Amino acid sequence: MKYVLMFADTEQFTADLAAMGDAERERAYGRVMEWFAEHADKITHHVHLMPPESATTVRLDSGETLDGPYVEGKEVVSGFAEVDVADLDEALRMARSWPACPVVEIRPIASV
Amino acid sequence: MTQPSHSELAGVVRDHAGRLAAALVHLTGDFATAEDLVQDAVEAALVHWPAEGIPDRPDAWLFTVARRRGLDHLKRQERYRRKLALMRWPAESAPDDRLRLLFTCCHPALPRTGQIALTLRAVCGLTTPQIARAFLVPESTVAQRITRAKRKVGEAGIPYRVPDPDDLGARLAEVLTVIYLLFNEGYLATGGDRSHDRDLADDAEFLAALLHRLMPTEPEVTGLLALIRLHQARASARFDGQGRIVRLPDQDRRLWDHAAIEAAGTLIARAAAHRRPGPYQLQAAIVACHAEAPRWDDTDWPQILVLYTMLLRLQPSPVTRLHRAIALRYAAGAGAALAELDQLDEALDGYHLYHATRAELLRALDRPQAARAADERALTLAVNPAEIDLLRHRLQWT
Numbered sequence: 001m002k003y004v005l006m007f008a009d010t011e012q013f014t015a016d017l018a019a020m021g022d023a024e025r026e027r028a029y030g031r032v033m034e035w036f037a038e039h040a041d042k043i044t045h046h047v048h049l050m051p052p053e054s055a056t057t058v059r060l061d062s063g064e065t066l067d068g069p070y071v072e073g074k075e076v077v078s079g080f081a082e083v084d085v086a087d088l089d090e091a092l093r094m095a096r097s098w099p100a101c102p103v104v105e106i107r108p109i110a111s112v
Numbered sequence: 113m114t115q116p117s118h119s120e121l122a123g124v125v126r127d128h129a130g131r132l133a134a135a136l137v138h139l140t141g142d143f144a145t146a147e148d149l150v151q152d153a154v155e156a157a158l159v160h161w162p163a164e165g166i167p168d169r170p171d172a173w174l175f176t177v178a179r180r181r182g183l184d185h186l187k188r189q190e191r192y193r194r195k196l197a198l199m200r201w202p203a204e205s206a207p208d209d210r211l212r213l214l215f216t217c218c219h220p221a222l223p224r225t226g227q228i229a230l231t232l233r234a235v236c237g238l239t240t241p242q243i244a245r246a247f248l249v250p251e252s253t254v255a256q257r258i259t260r261a262k263r264k265v266g267e268a269g270i271p272y273r274v275p276d277p278d279d280l281g282a283r284l285a286e287v288l289t290v291i292y293l294l295f296n297e298g299y300l301a302t303g304g305d306r307s308h309d310r311d312l313a314d315d316a317e318f319l320a321a322l323l324h325r326l327m328p329t330e331p332e333v334t335g336l337l338a339l340i341r342l343h344q345a346r347a348s349a350r351f352d353g354q355g356r357i358v359r360l361p362d363q364d365r366r367l368w369d370h371a372a373i374e375a376a377g378t379l380i381a382r383a384a385a386h387r388r389p390g391p392y393q394l395q396a397a398i399v400a401c402h403a404e405a406p407r408w409d410d411t412d413w414p415q416i417l418v419l420y421t422m423l424l425r426l427q428p429s430p431v432t433r434l435h436r437a438i439a440l441r442y443a444a445g446a447g448a449a450l451a452e453l454d455q456l457d458e459a460l461d462g463y464h465l466y467h468a469t470r471a472e473l474l475r476a477l478d479r480p481q482a483a484r485a486a487d488e489r490a491l492t493l494a495v496n497p498a499e500i501d502l503l504r505h506r507l508q509w510t
Binding site for chain 1: 219269279
């Protein structure tokens with residue numbers, strides 16, 4: 001089954017990351033790279049997003065173009081990985097071993 | 113033909129519905145469809161069996177109905193129909209698949225209310241109206257919980273299997289929680305007028321016994337089964353003829369099922385031999401201390417205090433501290449217990465048993481005014497009618 005893992009940053013996580021020294025941040029990125037390498041056979045696609053300040057939202061119902069993400073919250077999606085695994089339990093195991101931001105939503109992809 | 117009693121009927125359905133559901137999931141590979149068919153069969157059984165008697169082969173009866181419904185209703189799902197048409201009962205080489213069923217129903221990706229409703233329907237064969245009555249919620253609410261849970265099982269790809277060894281500990285804990293909640297709901301019901309409703313407690317006992325049979329070397333499963341059986345062994349002494357709660361010191365211990373208490377003690381010892389203590393084993397051991405005491409005055413309070421201290425270390429919670437404080441009262445005096453309770457004031461201010469316990473301690477320390485105030489506070493918070501009755505009685509006479 002195909003799922004998208006949506007990675008979400010919290011304010012605390014963003015602050016912690018900003019407070020890191022270069023070497024420490026390198027190590028944190030290293031752990032993320034390792035995670036991707038370890039699960040490479042199951043990850044079909046992944047993207048890392050620019051910070052929410054860079055987002056622009058178009059509201060077609062009101063015709064507005066707005067600065068910022070469509071939802072302002074304490075948890076912001078910062079990336080996606082599309083994975084192809086046997087079932088939810090396997091997706092859960094991947095998500096639990098994710099070494100970076102503290103929230104991961106697992107959403108099945110609708111089959112066409 | 114004699115008409116089956118309510119509990120006979122429940123027992124037979126319980127024994128066979130889950131097995132049939134497991135076999136049909138295995139056959140069709142579709143959890144939701146299989147569960148629907150079994151539900152139809154159970155509903156039909158509850159119409160026919162009370163009048164016609166329980167058939168000699170209830171499993172075959174349920175299977176025949178489920179199969180016929182399946183063939184009627186699955187017209188557009190040709191591959192299920194074909195498999196179903198070829199299916200024979202009893203399914204050959206069918207090991208007890210109910211373990212998978214239980215792990216699927218109690219998957220952590222489902223909300224707790226969904227886990228409970230699904231377990232009751234798929235594993236115990238309760239109907240939606242029965243579940244609604246047991247939990248005092250509208251039938252439509254239960255129906256919606258079932259529909260959502262089943263849809264999630266399918267859409268989210270919740271697997272139909274026993275979890276891998278890595279996940280087993282956490283997943284088993286989830287199943288045990290569901291069974292324990294069911295037991296509490298049935299045995300220590302907190303809402304509505306059903307202090308005597310023992311139906312869900314029986315279902316919880318059935319599930320714990322089933323799980324114990326399928327996973328005999330898991331000590332926490334054995335512990336939970338022992339805990340449930342120890343409570344049930346003393347159930348007949350818990351209420352008087354008018355439905356009023358009889359408190360433990362006042363219970364007629366001759367009414368207890370001493371053979372069942374002894375058997376539960378054997379279960380606890382068997383679990384303890386694994387040397388993997390856990391909250392259910394400890395709670396069972398605590399209840400066993402009460403159940404094995406010939407008289408209230410013989411209760412081994414120092415041992416109970418030790419067990420609560422261990423439990424608190426494994427599972428810190430204000431309610432466990434409250435229970436430990438009660439043991440402390442008998443092991444070290446009411447003053448020590450009250451001092452412990454005073455530290456729980458913030459955490460348990462909204463809990464009626466906290467105030468009721470305080471009242472008892474204050475009364476033991478000869479502070480009747482403060483005791484009354486605590487009892488009055490408890491009364492405003494209690495919801496179980498039998499408990500309200502007890503508090504009113506105490507306020508009137510002490």
